[in-house]
Amino acid sequence: MPELLRPWSRVWRYLLAAAVGVVAWAAMTAVVLAGPLTAAQQDVVGAVLVLDFALGAVTLALLPLRRRHLLVVACLTSAACAVSVTSMGPAALAVASMAARRQRIAIVAAMFLAGSIASEFVYRPRFLFTEGGAFEAVSGVVLGGVFFAAAVAAGYYVAARRELVDSLRERALTAEREQALAAKVARDAERNRIAREMHDVLAHRISMVALHAGALTYRDDLDRGQTAETAQTIQENARLALAELREVLGVLRADGSTGISADAPQPTLAQLPALLADAREAGSAVRLDSGELLARPFPETLSRTAFRIVQEALTNARKHAPGEPVVVRLTGAEGEVLEVEIRNPLAGRASAAPSSGVGLLGLAERAELAGGTFAHGPRPDGSFVVTARLPWQS
Numbered sequence: 001m002p003e004l005l006r007p008w009s010r011v012w013r014y015l016l017a018a019a020v021g022v023v024a025w026a027a028m029t030a031v032v033l034a035g036p037l038t039a040a041q042q043d044v045v046g047a048v049l050v051l052d053f054a055l056g057a058v059t060l061a062l063l064p065l066r067r068r069h070l071l072v073v074a075c076l077t078s079a080a081c082a083v084s085v086t087s088m089g090p091a092a093l094a095v096a097s098m099a100a101r102r103q104r105i106a107i108v109a110a111m112f113l114a115g116s117i118a119s120e121f122v123y124r125p126r127f128l129f130t131e132g133g134a135f136e137a138v139s140g141v142v143l144g145g146v147f148f149a150a151a152v153a154a155g156y157y158v159a160a161r162r163e164l165v166d167s168l169r170e171r172a173l174t175a176e177r178e179q180a181l182a183a184k185v186a187r188d189a190e191r192n193r194i195a196r197e198m199h200d201v202l203a204h205r206i207s208m209v210a211l212h213a214g215a216l217t218y219r220d221d222l223d224r225g226q227t228a229e230t231a232q233t234i235q236e237n238a239r240l241a242l243a244e245l246r247e248v249l250g251v252l253r254a255d256g257s258t259g260i261s262a263d264a265p266q267p268t269l270a271q272l273p274a275l276l277a278d279a280r281e282a283g284s285a286v287r288l289d290s291g292e293l294l295a296r297p298f299p300e301t302l303s304r305t306a307f308r309i310v311q312e313a314l315t316n317a318r319k320h321a322p323g324e325p326v327v328v329r330l331t332g333a334e335g336e337v338l339e340v341e342i343r344n345p346l347a348g349r350a351s352a353a354p355s356s357g358v359g360l361l362g363l364a365e366r367a368e369l370a371g372g373t374f375a376h377g378p379r380p381d382g383s384f385v386v387t388a389r390l391p392w393q394s
Helices: 007-034 039-067 070-080 085-100 105-128 134-218 224-252 269-281 300-320 359-369
Strands: 286-289 326-332 337-345 373-378 383-391
Touching: 007 039, 007 085, 039 070, 039 085, 039 105, 070 085, 070 105, 085 105, 085 134, 105 134, 134 224, 134 300, 134 359, 269 286, 269 300, 269 326, 300 326, 300 337, 300 359, 300 383, 359 373, 359 383
Parallel strands: 286 326
Antiparallel strands: 326 337, 337 383, 373 383
């Protein structure tokens, strides 16, 4: 579909076509009137020049129709060039439009060539009384061919420029779409990261709050001291959950407006004993089997990932197998892998604490980001095992 032009873009083309026609008409008039003419010949030449100029105005008026009837307008203007040099400007614009649209330029070329031959060998000698031999006539035909070729070249240049502009515009639109898609992917990834951090930090504390609150609901044999102790535990875990939430928000907030450092330390295996102590206080029988492994230095990413896996596995065990013993085992060697295994017996009843269903999925993502593997599921011996194998760089 042809490109729509602004009003001025059309007007200057018409003005240029008219200017070329007027200059050609003025040049021909000067040449013809400079020769010796009789009175009768002057009358004929005057009438021919007026007809030439009028026909040029008609062909100029045909140009707005070229957008719908380009071939017809190009043929008419090219044929008019045989008897009207003023039509050369409109004809050049029509021919350039044909070339720009890659249409049947050969038909117009044949008509223009035939008109040039008729003009040089028949029309000019008879009605303009030009004197010249075959050489001058052939030179006129060749000059007309050069003019026609220049119009075609201009049309091809315009077409190539339009294609280049369209290509650049399409590339820009594609780049914008790709940038928007990349931004969307980045936003989705950031949302997933935020959700994973929030889940890892809050699930452990909130599950302990729910566990102790549930005990207060169902236990009617507690004395005032035991009730106060349980309430204090709930209060402490709620306070810790709020503090950890603020730390996560401080890490995730990019503008630093909270006043909390964006480099707030994340829990690592160094805090594993404290995590297990919290779980034991909540009533879980947790046993750690790590040998002297915790005394060794770990890479920060490895240590943080292993801690989150243990934390989520304990939360998962507390939700789905409350009261069952849990064994946390750490094995491995530096330069190889660190294997983290959390095992607990399956229980016939589960805690009333709600489950988001994304905890284990988040652990799998963490292990994959660390370059390791993650597996979980029931075993034939009736236990549920969470296993992660993480690369331990030297």
